[in-house]
Amino acid sequence: SQQGEEDPQALSIQEGENATMNCSYKTSINNLQWYRQNSGRGLVHLILIRSNEREKHSGRLRVTLDTSKKSSSLLITASRAADTASYFCATDQGGSEKLVFGKGTKLTVNP
C-alpha cells in the first residue's frame, strides 16, 4: 500500500515560476526523500531530510518537514523547462530501509 500521498497530482506552470508540491504520510519515519523521474525512466535522488530536521536546501530546491502533521513540501524556485518530470516523496518506516512511495506529482514547466 502507498504511504505517501503527493498533492497535487499534476501541476502546470510557466518557466521562472515557483513550483510547490506536498506530501503526506501515515506512520512515523526516520527520514523522507524526494525523487524526480523523467518519462518512466530511473529515479533521481534529489534530497533527504531527517525526522529531526525542519528544512533543507539544495540549489533551487527547498524541502520542509513537519512531523507533527506528517507532511513535507518540495519547493522548486525559478523553474525551468528541464524540471518537467514526475516528483515522488518516499518515506522509510521507522528504521526500515524499505521506501514507501506515493503516486507522484506530474510537473510540467512550459517555456
Next chain:
Amino acid sequence: DAGVTQSPTHLIKTRGQQVTLRCSPKSGHDTVSWYQQALGQGPQFIFQYYEEEERQRGNFPDRFSGHQFPNYSSELNVNALLLGDSALYLCASSLGGGQYFGPGTRLTVL
C-alpha cells in the same frame, strides 16, 4: 564513479516464462533493494538484500525471488510470468542512507 546500473534495458517475455534482471550497485554501497513500478504509479518495494541475505520483503508472491553476490551485485528472478508483471523494475543501492536508483528494466509480458 559509476552509479547504479541495470541490465537489460528492455525485455519482452510471454506469459509463463521466467526472467532474470541484474543490478550493480553504486560503488561502496552494500545494500540492494528492488522495486516494481506499474504505469502511472509510484514504485512498490519488492525486497532488499544485505550481506547476501534477504533482509526485508514487500507484499509480492514467491514467484519473485532474488540473490545478492559477494560483490554486492544482485539479481531479481520472476517465475511463471503474468501479464500483470509488466512494469518498470528498479534497483536501488544504499549504504545506510539515501537510496540511489538505477535506470530500470522495462519488462513487457505478452
